[in-house]
Amino acid sequence: MxxxxxxxxxxxxxxxxxxxxxxxxxxxxxxxxxxxxxxxxxxxxxxxxxxxxxxxxxxxxxxxxxxxxxxxxxxxxxxxxxxxxxxxxxxxxxxxxxxxxxxxxxxxxxxxxxxxxxxxxxxxxxxxxxxxxxxxxxxxxxxxxxxxxxxxxxxxxxxxxxxxxxxxxxxxxxxxxxxxxxxxxxxxxxxxxxxxxxxxxxxxxxxxxxxxxxxxxxxxxxDDVVVMYAGHVVERASIDELFYSPGHPYSSALLASVPQSGSPRTRLAVIPGRVPPAGRFPAGCRFQPRCVHNRPEVCGRPQPDSVLAGAHRSRCGRVASGALTVEGVPRG
Ligand SMILES: Nc1ncnc2c1ncn2[C@@H]1O[C@H](COP(=O)(O)OP(=O)(O)OP(=O)(O)O)[C@@H](O)[C@H]1O
Ligand SMILES: [Mg+2]
CATH class of the missing domain: 3.40.50.300 (P-loop containing nucleotide triphosphate hydrolases)
Incomplete structure (x- = not known):
């Protein structure tokens, strides 16, 4: 085919x-x-x-x-x-x-x-x-x-x-x-x-x-990327979308943990906490307990896979509704 x-x-x-x-x-x-x-x-x-x-x-x-x-x-x-x-x-x-x-x-x-x-x-x-x-x-x-x-x-x-x-x-x-x-x-x-x-x-x-x-x-x-967190896909994006306008706080936190070329090699940002073990996933957004943008009244509910633009998708209801913008890290 x-x-x-x-x-x-x-x-x-x-x-x-x-x-x-x-x-x-x-x-x-x-x-x-x-x-x-x-x-x-x-x-x-x-x-x-x-x-x-x-x-x-x-x-x-x-x-x-x-x-x-x-x-x-x-x-x-x-x-x-x-x-x-x-x-x-x-x-x-x-x-x-x-x-x-x-x-x-x-x-x-x-x-x-x-x-x-x-x-x-x-x-x-x-x-x-x-x-x-x-x-x-x-x-x-x-x-x-x-x-x-x-x-x-x-x-x-x-x-x-x-x-x-x-x-x-x-x-x-x-x-x-x-x-x-x-x-x-x-x-x-x-x-x-x-x-x-x-x-x-x-x-x-x-x-x-x-x-x-x-x-x-x-x-x-x-060309494209799928970001997984605790068994869920939290974002689907092109590489440029991921780096310049990530659609999920977890993606943004992952990007922040990478040293940028040209910047002094200080300590990497680490995402506080750990991926929950299987069977201990929170209800709603699974990243919620580690997320600095957590709003339990929103994030405690199941998060649908929402279209941001074209094929760019996010499983963060706050980003999808426009209530939250997370930071990217331009490449190079
Ligand atoms: N054979 C298995 N029996 C029980 N649980 C498993 C088994 N294989 C994987 N798991 C669990 O499933 C989850 C996902 O595992 P997986 O190996 O897909 O992770 P991963 O993203 O590939 O991690 P890594 O980056 O370390 O390779 C983990 O919680 C792991 O402990
Ligand atoms: Mg593996």
Missing amino acids: TGNSPLLSVEGLTIDLPAQPGLVQDVSFEVGRGRSLALIGESGCGKTLTSMAILRLLPPGLTIAGGRIVFDGTDLLTCSPRELRAVRGGPVGVVFQEPMSSLDPTMTVGDQIAEARLLHLGERRSVALRRAEELLDRVGIPNAAQRVRSYPHELSGGMQQRVMIAAAIACDPKLVIADEPTTALDVTIQAEILGLLRDLQRDLDLAVLLVTHDLGVVADFC
């Missing part, structure tokens, strides 16, 4: 634990074709669960209790296991944070990349292995012809992550989901891997869903 419909649409996604319904609640966002979307928020806000739910890869015990996830015309929550397997590793590639937890230590990296092409495209092994070599070369692995026969432990962390990316793009995907793909790597390697992802995105017209804590990465890499 092509045209103007988004490549991926997530509508009202809700994830439950038996004792903790609404661990992730009513999450909606879209990823356009060829666009890069960042999923941001503090630790424990539900970014990984949301991104894993897209391919129905939730850990045992967690269930998708509601919502709709449509990828390129296929409803991923109602399709058959066979259809789902055809999507995973085919038109949707995945890169995880820890390459060693996803790579098989007993198989050469070439075989692991080739496997996706055997499975999804029915290629002969020799053809798939040649393609694996080209892919290793494409992701910047030197001596790809030799490296194709290496085992994962023979490679550095940065090279392993390049292998993961090669496997994720092996079947010419339309979407790559990357959950914190660089946090396990040192800073220079992080920049190289993100640069590689950005080049691939442009050259292959890929859409990317990037889970990250790093607002600098968001500013450099992404």
Whole structure:
């Protein structure tokens, strides 16, 4: 399916634990074709669960209790296991944070990349292995012809992550989901891997869903952003909207915690308090107890997802009604 419909649409996604319904609640966002979307928020806000739910890869015990996830015309929550397997590793590639937890230590990296092409495209092994070599070369692995026969432990962390990316793009995907793909790597390697992802995105017209804590990465890499707090999406915005006119006090507080280039490196602002653990979410706005703009009579009620302008949306009733303007932090 092509045209103007988004490549991926997530509508009202809700994830439950038996004792903790609404661990992730009513999450909606879209990823356009060829666009890069960042999923941001503090630790424990539900970014990984949301991104894993897209391919129905939730850990045992967690269930998708509601919502709709449509990828390129296929409803991923109602399709058959066979259809789902055809999507995973085919038109949707995945890169995880820890390459060693996803790579098989007993198989050469070439075989692991080739496997996706055997499975999804029915290629002969020799053809798939040649393609694996080209892919290793494409992701910047030197001596790809030799490296194709290496085992994962023979490679550095940065090279392993390049292998993961090669496997994720092996079947010419339309979407790559990357959950914190660089946090396990040192800073220079992080920049190289993100640069590689950005080049691939442009050259292959890929859409990317990037889970990250790093607002600098968001500013450099992404077109659009979804801000999550305690299992809710609190804001959806373009990158410029987020930085110049954020639509939620939580987004504004996150931006304030980033040092601005050019300003003296004083202490970062931290958001006082913590993300509430699952099961201890307050009624109404979940950010309310930490919010300097809290008005219990408004914020204690459920906050609808309101349109601010165009595709810019906020789950803060005070911002949506015009009663509150929160500050942005211009980039650069
Ligand atoms: N397997 C699980 N069983 C029970 N609770 C879980 C499980 N996985 C995650 N959770 C809980 O769900 C919430 C969201 O977790 P998630 O891993 O999606 O957060 P995250 O935003 O990705 O955080 P981080 O930035 O630390 O990766 C957290 O409260 C977490 O404790
Ligand atoms: Mg996570």
